[in-house]
Amino acid sequence: MMDAHEPPALPPQKRFTPRSIAEGLATLLIAAGFIMLMQPFAMVLYTYSFVVLLAGTVLFIVGSKFPG
């Protein structure tokens, strides 16, 4: 623990890149899909949860290829 006093140097990062936007959106879709899949309120939401999940997952895979 010799270097514990040196704050870690963070690489300069751009906040919004095509990739971070796509991944953020994909994460939102996946989270929404999960809530839709498991919520006890409306059958319609459950029915369309799979489409949302699939869209989120595909966007995540494609989005991770975007520049950023």
Add this chain to the structure above:
Amino acid sequence: MSDSTPIQRLADQAAAKTPPRVVKRIRGLSDRAIAWAFITPTILLLLAINIFPLIWTIQLSFTNYRANRPNAEVENVGIQNYERILTDSDIWFAMQATAHFVFWTIALQTLIGFSLAYLIDRKFRGHAFWTTIILIPMMLSPAVVGNFWRFLYQPQIGLFNYIVSFFTGLPPSSFEMLGTVNLAPWSIIIVDTWMWTPYVMLICLAGLRSIPDYIYEAAEVDRASKWRQFWTITIPMAAPFIMLAVLFRGIENFKMFDMVNLLTGGGPGSTTEVASITLKREAFEKWRTGYSSAFAIILFVAVFGLANIYVKALNKVKNR
């Protein structure tokens, strides 16, 4: 000591048996060739045992195939299986049972696990020993342990009921953890929490230990109260680790099978019939292979989506 590793022994044996001409050729292998030679076997195995079956499942999910009637004619039914699952209120109910299980196990495990980690991080004497003791339940076989909890939950003779009645005064035969609609979902939550709180605790502990002392020292210089330090330093700095634990427990409990199958088997009725239990009933009891393949794909896509987020969380923690 190096001579005793099995891989090395194997490599030595292989080297001894290889004719010199071949050795010469292997020696001449380029780095590129070695890289591929090292990676390909694993990829091939995974293709054979994981990806090929997955593709087969996708194909089956569009048919009405039944594994117990291999000779019956198989019809292509398009997306009918998916339509039926996504409009089936029984399956929807199973997803809600899963949600109840996932939500409460994660909530309890995070709360207890983080508290324990925080206390262990006070570094009292013997904390390493007690940490190891606490970790034991998560290493055990969920099936074997789940089976034994059935004994602890027995109404009259079970230890769990006895302890509860000792502290509350309820007669120990008056409630049945596994057989009552209201209590059965909690019985599996209790066992899962007992088993996996150590997991959350261990990861939270790593998070707490990754916070450098100088940040607290600086806060102390600024006269920030302990309470304020906790909410503005401890929690935000440990958050990526907590997230990691929550995501992984979420994935694991979303597909939970072994422990629930042995404790309640989905009963009473279908109150604890979580997704994997429903899938097993459809696939291996009713033998509706095509239909259950579609359900498997739905669960798989859900888990795969979470796994993507999980790996992103892993990378975030890795850079710390």
Add this chain to the structure above:
Amino acid sequence: MSGKSSAHSVVEPTPVTKRIAGAVVIIYALISMIPLFWIFITGFKSPPDSISYPPKIVFEPTLEGYCNLFTTRTRQTPDYIQSLPPATETCDEITRSRNMVIAGASNYLPRFINSVVIAFGSTFLAVALGTLTAYGFSRFRVPLADDLLFFILSTRMMPPIAVAIPIYLMYRELGLSDTALGMILLYTAINVSLAVWLLKGFIDEIPREYEEAAMIDGYTRLQAFVKVVLPQAATGIAATAIFCLIFAWNEYAFAVLLTSGSAQTAPPFIPTIIGEGGMDWPAVAAGTTIFLIPILVFTVLLRKHLLRGITFGAVRK
């Protein structure tokens, strides 16, 4: 460990805080050990003691549970038992006192041996493949490395029942159903993902300079791998092997769906142990105890590497 934080550091908790924290943690640890303690002592109870009310902590220990675990018994008339030559072994004696005689060996031992064979076989394969692959990813520029690594990890995340459907069909076609080979291949495939991720972390930590120095001395890349990297990674390989072993040892979902007889492992077998008229809890407890002891040993051996193992090598401390 504490480095700069001396006794006067503002970060160091006060003795009172420490004592309270210690007390709470120890109480939690003791409570969480109750179920395991109960499994252990139930294994030494007689069947009536095991189901007595209130639950007995003080009882006369007997090996009946262990005898019942390893044998099958048949009920006989007292006259017939009287006519037998005197019992020579403890188990004979206990069984006869219950008006029964030992009819043969139970399935527990073969199931336990299956567990050992399948766990060690799959661990060996997974670690061997995993070491090679991890080295490949660690030292060479592999195209699409991140995607391949994610693909490898995601295979471990799949719900077991979802995978079991096509595996069941595939093994039926290939004749691998209920064979040790089939289970070894399956567990290898699942464990290899963990092995690759963990070992990549361990190999990443070995400085490349070691191999480069060896190669300057005239070693080929392969020799450098065998003579320099493998010994350096020995601890990591051992830790990874124990993780794989524990997974294969504990696995239930695939085992219960894909094996039924000759290749069945202990986890699906233990819940099927039943006695005359209800569960034979001492025998179940005995079987559980024997099954859990190796894991306890492994947990203690692994304690320094546990964190790495459960985070796929991401958290290293």
